[in-house]
Amino acid sequence: MSIIVNLDVMLAKRKMKSMALADKIGITRANLSILKSGKAKAIRFSTLEAICKELDCQPSDILEYSSNK
């Protein structure tokens, strides 16, 4: 897919563990792992909103479009 998820970059910037983020935004660790690995086919606005709120960032910081892939 040509949408790249930069969630691990943002987590590293905020010095937060993915487990902690999953617990705070209320999604399972398995689902967060799917999102981080780029296997996810879709993301709900509510999930995106929760991630942005928790990491204090914009959706563009997490999602990136690349025409190469």
Place this chain on the structure above:
Amino acid sequence: MRKLNILKTIVDFFWIMSLPIVPIILFFIPAIFFIEDLDFIPIKVNGLEIMASDNPSKIITVFVLISYLLLLYIVYLFKNILRYFKSVKMFDDYVIVNLNKIGYLLIICSFLNGVPSFIYKLIKHKLSIEISISPFILLISLGLFFMILSEVFKISKTMKEENELTV
């Protein structure tokens, strides 16, 4: 799932009852050309009685027997698909591939059955207008339905995967 159990029982019963006929048919297909007079066995194809004493009639009988074998193979595939349904593996690749295969086989079956009997009618000048649901059309429709069902299952599988991978 009670309906599924009933259907599976019926299909399994039909499959078990048909199994002894397979070796008889396999023996009968080559033997038909060596038996001189087959008139002692009444053979009916699509409601048309065939006197299997001449060569064209024998060829038609062979086609019908081959189509019956194909039909048994279809029943076997359907039986396996029902087994997958029972173990709640509705969207398995096996189901999708075999539903499509059943569709193709049903269409082949209808042609094996319908075309020779039509030619026989032409040869024997027994052409008539019949107003009823023809098994030829019915089998083709059923085959196409199974192929469409396979496509529907393919789309459903993609949707299911997308749903599972939505975070």
